[in-house]
Amino acid sequence: MANEIAIKVWTQPTDAILVDAESHILHYELAGPAVISGVQVETYPIADGMFALSDIEARIRIADDHTPGTRLVCIENTHNRCGGTILPPELMPVLRALADQRNLKLHLDGARLFNAAVARGVSVQAWTPYVDSVMIAFSKGLCCPVGSALAGSRDFIREAHRVRKLLGGGMRQVGVLAAACLVALDTMIDRxxxxxxxxxxxxxxxxxxxxxxxxxxxxxxxxxxxxxxxxxxxxxxxxxxxxxxxxxxxxxxxxxxxxxxxxxxxxxxxxxxxxxxxx
Ligand SMILES: Cc1ncc(COP(=O)(O)O)c(C=O)c1O
Missing domain, CATH: 3.90.1150.10 (Aspartate Aminotransferase, domain 1)
Structure with missing residues (x-):
């Protein structure tokens, strides 16, 4: 839901988004971007968790009367279907520069971002300042029964709250679940x-x-x-x-x-x- 909310906030129906060909968004979210956001999903190639910036650049479309314009690029770190591989942080400033140059938003599916940070011996901020939105999952290596978080600017989150409600995710008395996430942040990352x-x-x-x-x-x-x-x-x-x-x-x-x-x-x-x- 966190990925789908981000896609809906960043796009309008008839836009295009770019995701990698092995991404969770493409393989495991039930064509959510088409159904929920009305966008066309296009893919860029990836191998062992790595992609070439030129492959993204070559697929950016400019909107006109016939063409869906590319609005958003999604990346995944660590990369599930590529084997839990880490996206090198060195790639982030160049990706950000491309996004700025081409007026694109960047969303990071960071369901396992803490794994990447611990494995690299860096903070998650090696990646997060370069993207417009990021999701993390508490229910994987962080071991919570349930839960993900979506982060972005204040304006982004205001709109994300509305979309979450629309998708049926506005849960009440959710503190009991959030408590497990707080424990995870304190005790599950380093291990x-x-x-x-x-x-x-x-x-x-x-x-x-x-x-x-x-x-x-x-x-x-x-x-x-x-x-x-x-x-x-x-x-x-x-x-x-x-x-x-x-x-x-x-x-x-x-x-x-x-x-x-x-x-x-x-x-x-x-x-x-x-x-x-x-x-
Ligand atoms: C890379 C990635 N992103 C997002 C998700 C979505 O997490 P959830 O199934 O908890 O909504 C998963 C879940 O397996 C995932 O592997």
């Missing part, structure tokens, strides 16, 4: 480094096993994407029978995620389960 270290241990072990491959370059935070020779769904089920839960994202690709409740013992257990399935 993300443990999730990253465990993901690396798991990834390196699985990469050695027959029948599986892992692009270790993309294991930068708490996610591991495993390519499978067998159908990923079969492997997912075989692992589930051994008590290891992961998801077959594509026919031959599994996603594993480490989090607060996966300790060192659980990682070693998961490695043994993979070994059993690999044999």
């Amino acid at each position: 993300l480094a443990e999730d990253h270290a465990r993901a690396r241990r798991l990834a390196e072990a699985i990469a050695e096993m027959p029948g599986f491959s892992v692009n270790l370059h993309t294991v930068q935070t708490n996610m591991i994407y495993v390519r499978t020779e067998r159908l990923a769904l079969e492997v997912e089920r075989a692992l589930a029978e051994r008590g290891v839960l992961c998801i077959a994202l594509d026919p031959r690709r599994l996603r594993l995620v480490t989090h607060k409740d996966i300790d060192d013992t659980a990682v070693e257990y998961a490695i043994r389960a993979f070994q059993a399935v690999a044999e």
